[in-house]
Amino acid sequence: MSSTLLEVTRAAHEEVERLERLIVKDLQNEPPSSKDRLFQSHRVRHMIDTVAATTEKLIEVYEDKDNARKDEIAALGGQTATGTNVFSAFYDRLKEIREYHRKHPAARVVDANEEYEALLKEEPQIEFSGEEAFGRYLDLHELYHQYINVKFGEPIEYSAYLDVFSQPERISRKLKLTRQYKEYLENIVEYLVYFFQRTEPLQDLDRIFAKVEGDFEEAWADNKVEGWENGVQENGHAPLQNTAIDLDYYSSVEELMEVGPEKLKEALAALGLKSGGTVQQRAERLFLTKHTPLDKLDKKHFAKGSRGSEQNGVVAVQQMDNGKDIALMEAKLKKLCSLLEETITRTKENVEKKQALTYEEMEAEREEEETQADTESDDDEQQIYNPLKLPMGWDGKPIPYWLYKLHGLGQEFKCEICGNHSYWGRRAFERHFKEWRHQHGMRCLGIPNTKNFNEITSIQEAQELWERIQERQGLNKWRPDLEEEYEDREGNIYNKKTYTDLQRQGLI
Secondary structure (H helix, E strand, C coil): HHHHHHHHHHHHHHHHHHHHHHHHHHHHCCCCCHHHHHHHHHHHHHHHHHHHHHHHHHHHHHCHHHHHHHHHHHHHHHHHHHHHCCCHHHHHHHHHHHHHHHHCCCHHCCCHHHHHHHHHCCCCCCCCCCCCCCCCCCHHHHHHHHHHHCCCCCCCCCHHHHHHCHHHHHHCHHHHCCCCHHHHHHHHHHHHHHHHHHCCCHHHHHHHHHHHHHHHHHHHHHCCCCCCCCCCCCCCCCCCCCCCHHHCCCHHHHHHCCCCCCHHHHHHHCCCCCCCCCHCCCCCCHHHHHHHHCHHHCCEECCCCCHHHHHHHHHHHHHHHHHHHHHHHHHHHHHHHHHHHHHHHHHHHHHHHHHHHHHHHHHHHHHHHHHHHHHHHHHHHHHCCCCCCCCCCCHHHHHHHHHHCCCCCCEEECCCCCCCCECHHHHHHHHHHHHHEEEHHHHHCCCCCHHHHCCCHHHHHHHHHHHHHHHHHHHHCCHHHHCEEEECCCCCCEEHHHHHHHHHHHCC
């Protein structure tokens, strides 16, 4: 059995070297499409994981805790110095090695070219939902429905949720300490981590999070975590996290009395203290907690039914630890959102675009994307030489330079209404006034996208023109006194004002 140990060691070293060569060869190939690039990243990640697992096994062999490797090396020299049993030992080991390879045919040396062809053409199975479009967009619909149905959320559209989900500082600290918010935060961080691992498999997320945790610990110790600035006070106990009262802003009991009896009662009840008495008594009782920890307060200040100062101090520390865990998850959420910033932007644009399209247009666009994806995957030609970065024509090749100059595709037009988006060429600029991006911008300004606003790209100019149009429409409104007509018995026609005046004078 000892001879097989050296053979296993040799095979493991060979596998590590072969995988390293395959990783280099795979990374030397430039993927023709984003889909192929994702496949390449997952292939390389799988090979790296295999190398790491094999290396761990080699470390265990070289540590030789059971002395099996030491015995094997000793057996290589034979049993005697004269060499009497050297050949018999050699043939015994040869027999064991042959028996090992007969039972483990996969351990035999294979041709590197065959291994290269088999592994580099592999397409790993990656799970993406239809909304994610193979990693192009985020699918936050489930988290969105969870957000709008809880107390800390707000009833907003999905497109607006994509702007606010990465901003936890918008939510008050009182609502952050609830169990629902912690579960929601755990779910959204878990999804973003899973999405990042599928789209960026070569990134070391553990190392990134280790850096985030280190920076967070320093900021928490310095009381500089955004939204949690009063997370730890100098006296060592948790702040009034369940109330809106910050005792750092009050230097006397008289100033604290101005808060009002109701807020003082809520703050005292949150700490388990007596909440009765006059406004001054409540303020004095609450002001004691500014410089004295809860566990050192006299028991007479605590309400009946509470477990005493020691238990209240434990609860306060638990609240502080819970707040620290939530603040750390928020820091991880912000880091993930910064890493996925481009994907979040693409998701927003895709949602806004869908809102401006009909069902038929959405189906046509989906079929076009599938056709382009199939074309990219079937195209095995080399990368086209295009140093001038000219637009591609219908045949997939750069258009002629004279055609590029003729249509003015080097001329840039910016539209402030479209979010300072750039349009290249006069034709694209003129067409964009009827496209979804400009329509969405006009809708946000509350202005109808009519022909009157063609060629207008400034928000201020569009608003001024809309005001003038509204004023002009006000002058042309229906005026019944002058335009409503009446007829007398003789068939004479008068407007309403004239007819009323003649009738009052008894002339009609």
